[in-house]
Amino acid sequence: MHSNSQDGCAALAQESRRLIRQGGHTGPTAGLAPGCVQANLMILPDSLAGEFLLFCQRNPKPCPLLAVTEPGQYTVPALGRDIDIRKDVPKYRVWRHGELVAEPADLDAVWRDDLVTFVIGCSFSFEEALLADGIDVRHISMGVNVPMYRSSIPTAGTRSLHGPLVVSMRPMKAKDAIRAIQITSRFPSVHGAPVHLGDPSLIGIRDIHQPDYGDPVAVHADEIPVFWACGVTPQAVIHTVKPEFSITHAPGHMLITDVGNTSLASF
Template sequence: MAEYLDAQHMLSAEAARCRSAIRTGQHAGPTAGLAPGCVQANLMILPQALADEFLLFCQRNPKPCPLLAVTRPGQTDVPALGADIDIRSDIPRYRVWRNGELIAEPLGLHEFWRDDLVSFLIGCSFSFEEALLADGLEIRHISQGCNVPMYRSTIPTTGTGRLSGPLVVSMRPFCAADTIRAIQITSRFPAVHGAPVHLGDPALIGIADLGQPDYGDPVPLREGDIPVFWACGVTPQSIIQHVRPEFSITHAPGHMLITDLSNSRLAML
């Protein structure tokens, strides 16, 4: 028990150190590889008038939107995910949207903050990527030093009255044997997108060119590779562009909230 508590304390301390570096502007880039072992989270912030419906949307679409925490209106801390989190400053880059149009990509939210805003923290595939790496599988975008490629697919989400739109998927290529292993491993992480939603021909889910992702960076496929697609936490950004609400805030793709939670706590045995 003492060893477990010591390990958890070390994880929390590293997460806090990374958040401090982000908060003070020392780190403004993607968060992949930061605070190994710690859960990272996607962000969606909406006015209270739309928050209940977005909660229902998440409940109907747990693959792209696995909820880790939801705040009260105006609340800026997230104690369930970390003792010192300030949602206005602890993500390296945000995206601010008005009527579905991107109006700013600030490093902090103080000038945009409103007392009616509700924050939703959504599980991120960085958690299952750590498990894939631990099993010896290559994650191509990590070895290439770039962001994961993400695509708007033709797979529909399950909509609500006002919220609907296409599923965004992230892609990682593997050889056939590693594809099987990747499915087995990620199936143990339903809180961070779980098993893939598609593998093989991207045209079957409406992706014309893997070299032209809608978000992130392209990664090369080698001979014999199978493209494998997971539901992605950037899906809410696609919904925002589709539904065009009056005001919303998201994280910039790849720029996540680093939490104190341990990735191992999200795995099913």
């Protein structure tokens, strides 16, 4: 990570995290701390952490790792000086045996000393680059959460972790979709290039207007849907595998880091 990018984002990110910690922001984090990397969370007992690390290595597009903590550690110094994993996300999801049991605003009541946090790159980073190039990002212009779908594309599983690839969708005119491929290819640590363009049924999506996560958006007659691998994929794995205990962010409710988006561009 480039320190100058982090310094430029630090004040914005820290103010946003403070606001979230105090309950002043409880909704999705798109648009908060512009220019700063936002991230997905997957929090698992140490007994599953090694296998999940292998899962991420086998599935770098949906699960691009930005950081991994030691068991029980709730700070992530590489991504922000004052980050507290237990308090800095507006809404968490607590899962037991694959079932969603709570959506708390902090993890004080459920935190354990054996928990390992995986911080995973998020498409909010490349959306900023798309907007800077004049490409409409529909869920942002509509003020809603990005639509996400469980696809029929399988992830590369491990001994006990497997499940479908979750994809996020942004409708675009064909010329903008071509440009979006070029732009997002520069950001492999936040999902990179799209995994599919066009007919949703070819990747198992029956109704583009009924996402599994997030909100539906308008797809105009002169547009095609463009699909990227999504960091909500681990939540589909939880649903499939049903581990004893796990925690994630609620979709769209991300961890804001001190890292600048530009520092993630590979070229």
